[in-house]
Amino acid sequence: MADITPNVATETTGGAELSRSLKSRHVSMIAIGGIIGAGLFVGSSTTISQTGPAAVFSFAIAGFIILLVMRMISEMAIAVDGVQTFPDFARAGLGHLAGFLSGWLYWYFWVVVVAIEAIAGAQILHGWFPAVPELGIGIALMAILTAVNLMSARAYGEFEFWFSSIKVAAIIVFILVCAAWAFGLTSGSGSTFGNLTAHDGFVPNGWGVVLAAATSTIFSLVGAEIATIAAAESEEPSKVISRMTVSVTMRILIFYVLSIFLIVSIVPWTEIVPKVSPFATALAYMGLPAGQLIMEAVVLVAVLSCLNSGLYVTSRALFGLAKHKDAPLWLVQVNNRKVPARAILIASLFSYFALAADAVSRDVVFSFLINSCGVTMLLLYLMTSAAQLKLRRKYEAEDPSRLQIKMWFHPFGTYIAMAAMLVILVAKGLDPAASQELWLSLLVAGGFAAAFFVFRRRVA
Numbered sequence: 001m002a003d004i005t006p007n008v009a010t011e012t013t014g015g016a017e018l019s020r021s022l023k024s025r026h027v028s029m030i031a032i033g034g035i036i037g038a039g040l041f042v043g044s045s046t047t048i049s050q051t052g053p054a055a056v057f058s059f060a061i062a063g064f065i066i067l068l069v070m071r072m073i074s075e076m077a078i079a080v081d082g083v084q085t086f087p088d089f090a091r092a093g094l095g096h097l098a099g100f101l102s103g104w105l106y107w108y109f110w111v112v113v114v115a116i117e118a119i120a121g122a123q124i125l126h127g128w129f130p131a132v133p134e135l136g137i138g139i140a141l142m143a144i145l146t147a148v149n150l151m152s153a154r155a156y157g158e159f160e161f162w163f164s165s166i167k168v169a170a171i172i173v174f175i176l177v178c179a180a181w182a183f184g185l186t187s188g189s190g191s192t193f194g195n196l197t198a199h200d201g202f203v204p205n206g207w208g209v210v211l212a213a214a215t216s217t218i219f220s221l222v223g224a225e226i227a228t229i230a231a232a233e234s235e236e237p238s239k240v241i242s243r244m245t246v247s248v249t250m251r252i253l254i255f256y257v258l259s260i261f262l263i264v265s266i267v268p269w270t271e272i273v274p275k276v277s278p279f280a281t282a283l284a285y286m287g288l289p290a291g292q293l294i295m296e297a298v299v300l301v302a303v304l305s306c307l308n309s310g311l312y313v314t315s316r317a318l319f320g321l322a323k324h325k326d327a328p329l330w331l332v333q334v335n336n337r338k339v340p341a342r343a344i345l346i347a348s349l350f351s352y353f354a355l356a357a358d359a360v361s362r363d364v365v366f367s368f369l370i371n372s373c374g375v376t377m378l379l380l381y382l383m384t385s386a387a388q389l390k391l392r393r394k395y396e397a398e399d400p401s402r403l404q405i406k407m408w409f410h411p412f413g414t415y416i417a418m419a420a421m422l423v424i425l426v427a428k429g430l431d432p433a434a435s436q437e438l439w440l441s442l443l444v445a446g447g448f449a450a451a452f453f454v455f456r457r458r459v460a
Contacts, residue, residue, distance in 0.1 A: 022234045026157035029164035030309060031227035035252045036167045037302045038120060039220025041277050041295065044260060048272045051213045052204040053196045053264040056257055061211070062218035063253040068417040069381050070224055072388040072407050077228065079395050079402040085320055086228040086384070093387025100326045100452045102383055105445060107317040109376040111347050112369045114310035115354030118142050121303040124296055135359045139352065141307060146348040149311045152337045153233045156312050163305035170298045171255050174279060178262035181286050193265050204269075215424040216434075222377040224252070226309055229316045314347035315340050326455070372444045374437025375428060378421050379445060385418045 022030075048055040073089065080092050087106050091099025122138035129137075149156050177186075184190040196202055203210060231240040263272075263282045271285075272278050277299065283291025319340040321327035335341045357365035389411060395402045407413050428438040 022153055022157045022230055024234065024240055026154075026161050027227050027230045027234055027240050029161045029168075030157065030230045031224050032164045032168060032252060035221055035223045036164070036171070036255065037220070037223070037306045038117075038299055040256060040259070041279055041299045041302055042275065043220050044217075044256075044263075045272050045276055045278045045281075046274045047213045047217050048260065048264060048269055048278055049274045050205065051210050052199070052202070052269040054203040054207075054210045055213065055264065055269075056261045057210050058213040058217045059221075059256050059260055060253070061214040062221050063256060065218060065417055065420045066221045066224065067250070067253065068408070068413055069384060072385060072414060072417075073225060073228060074405045075403065075407045076388055076391055077231075078404045079391060085232050085316065086225040087317060087320060087380075089228075090380070090383040090387045091324070093390045094383060096324075096456075097449070097452055098383055098387070099324060100321070100455075101445065101448055102380055103317055103321040103324075103326060104448045104451075105376050105380055107314050107321070107347075108444065108448075109373045109380075110310045110314045110317070111350045112354060112373045114142075114307055114314065114347065114351040115358070115366075116370065117303045117307040117310060118351065118355060119358055121300060121307065124300045124303070127296070135355065138355050141304070142348060142351055142355070145304070145308045145311055146344065148308065149315065149344050150339060150341055152339055153230075153312075156308065157230070159308055160305060160312075163301055163308060166301045167298065167305065168255075170301075171259060174282075175255075175258055175262060177286070177288075178259075178266055178282060182262055182265045186286075195265055195268050199268050199270050212427065215427045218424060219374075219377070221252075221256070222381075223306075223309075226313055229313050232316070311344060311347055311351075314350075315343040318343040318346060326452075368440065371437050372440035374434075375425060375441045376444070378425060379441065382418060382421055385414050385421075389414055 044055070044059075047058050051058055073086070076089050076092070080089070087099065087102040090102035118138040118141050119134075121141050122134045125137045125141075126132060126134045145159075148159050180186045182192050184192070227240075234240045259279070263278045266282050267278070267285045272281060277292075277295045279298075280292045280295035283295065288294075318327055318331055319334075322329055322331035322343070331340065331343050331346065333340070333342060354366065354369055357369065388407060392403070392407065392410060409416075425438060428434045
């Protein structure tokens with residue numbers, strides 16, 4: 001099968017090209033910004049409350065799966081000719097239908113995330129300024145970050161660089177403060193590592209619960225693939241992707257695992273409350289003044305970072321679809337700053353619709369939007385894994401020199417990642433409380449697959 005690359009699409013869409021204004025430092029921090037969010041700062045409380053100190057292993061297992069996927073992306077980024085963004089890997093390896101599905105599901109996932117993050121940011125700010133309506137705050141946040149994205153890719157990159165820098169700095173300071181306390185340097189009562197086993201042991205609820213928790217924890221770790229989208233607007237896309245995906249993911253996993261390890265070392269896991277930031281709980285436990293307010297500010301930065309990246313990613317995904325004639329061609333146009341303004345505005349408009357749905361129909365429309373993208377990223381990662389297997393066989397047979405970076409333990413590393421993701425999907429389907437996410441996500445995927453045949457027939 002011939003390679004399908006963005007270069008091919010350029011020939012059929014008038015040659016519209018994005019800017020190459022992002023630097024490696026932007027792409028690196030964009031990748032970090034894609035993963036470090038409310039899932040770490042708040043969502044980790046649920047995992048800890050279920051598994052106890054062994055939550056460290058839940059995050060490590062989920063992180064290992066994500067790391068394998070990022071390694072696959074690194075291999076393909078170098079091997080496949082032309083600039084490749086995340087949805088295009090499925091297109092290159094599995095063909096047009098997979099590329100159509102990958103692009104539209106990726107777009108759908110992130111436009112819903114944009115709305116969720118806008119609501120989360122509005123809730124935090126509404127708590128600080130109760131006189132201002134929540135919906136109004138959400139709309140204002142959307143408008144501000146839409147304007148940032150319309151300015152230029154460089155403007156987005158700078159905002160994301162500083163958002164992510166703040167998050168990373170906050171985590172590093174948190175780790176240092178917690179480590180000093182856990183080792184007894186500041187606690188006044190000696191080391192606190194005894195909390196790891198003091199309350200019914202390190203694995204109080206059994207290893208089965210630890211493995212089950214990894215199935216939900218993995219969703220807080222998705223997002224590193226954003227680097228592949230941003231790298232397309234850097235000076236050396238494939239090199240940037242191959243360099244960033246694994247190294248950045250490794251750093252983030254260290255942040256995640258070390259942070260959780262120190263939290264359960266300081267705070268008895270029985271005192272961690274679901275949906276309450278365990279970071280804030282740890283700061284309060286150490287007697288730091290205004291710990292709750294500090295963490296609310298950090299979570300707000302994380303939310304704005306994800307909102308900013310979400311707008312960027314959705315616009316580029318839609319732009320890529322248009323370049324392959326899988327979306328209206330007028331979306332492929334860029335302004336004089338080489339920004340796909342129309343694609344940005346479409347993403348923004350959809351998110352305004354989602355905000356309105358939350359305000360008037362949270363239990364129906366908005367609930368459907370959230371649940372219907374619940375496992376979408378795993379479906380996308382599965383397609384990416386299948387594409388890597390096919391492309392790897394092709395290049396090994398035709399041109400092994402392309403494989404400058406190789407997937408670990410091939411093909412077993414890919415099989416392990418795919419098997420783990422399938423286990424998570426099956427577990428979702430068997431869990432009455434979570435099965436709706438699986439079936440609605442599959443329903444949406446089926447809808448996009450049907451749209452492919454309708455859309456292609458009309459274009460032909």
